[in-house]
Amino acid sequence: MAIHPDVSDTEDSDESDTEDSDESDNDESIRNKKQYSMYLDEELQEELDDIFKKFNARRKLNDEPHVEKNRHFHQGLIEAALLDADWEDYVERRFEKTSE
16 A cells, blocks of 8 residues: 655654654655645644654653654554545545535
């Protein structure tokens, strides 16, 4: 699955997108990924950024390595959403909400 959402961080980048990455891992290199832009409501962007920061804060407290936003977090989140059997219901509700 080659999903690489491009959701820009508007405020503090505090190491959220970049961390020393292993360029020798060609399968995970950003050069081998296709950019995929997503247009999200500001509220959803803020919630997504907040969840990402809290996720990494918990990892830091547990002495676990930092997760990169695009390389790990967005990919994992999208994959999890696609595996959810109810994803179509979420899309339908969103459509109905914005069609009013």
